[in-house]
Amino acid sequence: MLPKCCMLVSSNSGFRFTSVIFLLISLMIILLRSTLVKSFALSSKAPVKQGTVKIIYSPKFLEHKAPYFHSECPERLSRTEEFLRNVEGLEWVEPSGSVSENRLNLALSLVKKCHLESYIKEVESIARSGGGGLDFDTFIHPKSYDIALLAVTAWLDAVDSVLMENKPAFALARPPGHHATRKRGMGFCLFNNAAIAATYALTCGCERVAILDWDVHHGNGVANIVEDMSSVRYCSLHEFGGYPMTGPSDERGKEGNLLNIPLPSYTTWSSGYGDAFVQSVIPFLRDFKPDLVIVCAGYDALSSDPLASMNLTPADFRTMTELLKSEFGSKIMWGLEGGYDVIEIPKAIRETILPFLS
Ligand SMILES: [Zn+2]
Numbered sequence: 001m002l003p004k005c006c007m008l009v010s011s012n013s014g015f016r017f018t019s020v021i022f023l024l025i026s027l028m029i030i031l032l033r034s035t036l037v038k039s040f041a042l043s044s045k046a047p048v049k050q051g052t053v054k055i056i057y058s059p060k061f062l063e064h065k066a067p068y069f070h071s072e073c074p075e076r077l078s079r080t081e082e083f084l085r086n087v088e089g090l091e092w093v094e095p096s097g098s099v100s101e102n103r104l105n106l107a108l109s110l111v112k113k114c115h116l117e118s119y120i121k122e123v124e125s126i127a128r129s130g131g132g133g134l135d136f137d138t139f140i141h142p143k144s145y146d147i148a149l150l151a152v153t154a155w156l157d158a159v160d161s162v163l164m165e166n167k168p169a170f171a172l173a174r175p176p177g178h179h180a181t182r183k184r185g186m187g188f189c190l191f192n193n194a195a196i197a198a199t200y201a202l203t204c205g206c207e208r209v210a211i212l213d214w215d216v217h218h219g220n221g222v223a224n225i226v227e228d229m230s231s232v233r234y235c236s237l238h239e240f241g242g243y244p245m246t247g248p249s250d251e252r253g254k255e256g257n258l259l260n261i262p263l264p265s266y267t268t269w270s271s272g273y274g275d276a277f278v279q280s281v282i283p284f285l286r287d288f289k290p291d292l293v294i295v296c297a298g299y300d301a302l303s304s305d306p307l308a309s310m311n312l313t314p315a316d317f318r319t320m321t322e323l324l325k326s327e328f329g330s331k332i333m334w335g336l337e338g339g340y341d342v343i344e345i346p347k348a349i350r351e352t353i354l355p356f357l358s
Pocket of ligand 1: 215
């Protein structure tokens with residue numbers, strides 16, 4: 001059985017080759033890819049390529065919406081797209097799932113590694129039967145199953161951008177994922193994009209993948225899925241006492257691979273967030289020597305966010321990227337999680353990627 005990442009670079013016509021030729025080509029690709037990833041891993045930092053950040057976005061992500069007012073709304077993306085189109089140096093690409101059935105199949109196979117098949121079928125069934133919800137605030141639009149798979153491909157493309165092109169990438173996608181556990185979605189999240197992306201990276205030659213979650217809420221779903229994966233480290237900064245009331249500081253996971261940093265409401269960068277980031281987050285990630293850093297990029301820690309009470313500014317996200325860049329070079333990708341102030345999110349995302357632009 002060939003690794004799934006082979007499917008990424010095999011075109012549809014690949015399946016029409018003779019089995020021997022296909023096998024040889026696939027083996028060459030695996031070797032080449034593995035060598036590329038290993039060469040990044042051998043250096044403590046990947047060289048930084050200035051002026052190049054990939055934004056993976058599709059207008060199809062706007063079609064995932066609730067039939068009533070909901071904070072997790074399409075405007076979070078549409079306003080960000082409008083704002084970022086004026087930023088020079090970005091490379092805009094559609095997620096590969098928009099044009100490749102193979103990529104959607106790959107995404108589904110990875111979703112199955114992170115979620116129970118019965119849960120995946122439930123999401124599909126609710127969507128195909130006209131939509132509904134998993135709970136009072138986790139809606140499923142008739143197109144949400146397909147859009148959630150498309151979003152997964154956007155996160156996979158971001159992984160590829162870093163591993164294959166040494167180019168940081170931002171998956172500007174919905175629905176978000178970090179609350180979705182192995183058994184069930186919740187908190188606006190359907191499939192756990194970050195855990196799926198990490199699982200994918202491990203099939204592509206990475207030996208260690210770090211997930212940093214700066215969404216203001218604890219990513220209980222990521223923790224649930226990766227807690228027994230010694231090759232993945234997960235670190236979450238979140239508001240103490242906030243949804244979903246998980247992520248205590250003494251929870252370290254079965255493999256000691258979790259780090260939770262609950263912070264009091266109204267914490268600013270200078271009143272504790274910055275110290276936590278520099279003194280706890282960075283050493284935890286640095287000691288792991290990750291081949292890839294996946295950021296669960298939520299923006300509900302902004303002071304203006306209507307659903308939380310943390311006090312970060314857009315500029316603080318730039319500072320966090322600068323700190324990550326100084327440690328990990330270009331081995332960084334981001335994927336959108338929460339954040340509900342549609343005016344401030346675009347500014348904060350621009351600040352997030354700015355350190356890599358010329
Ligand atoms: Zn959140």
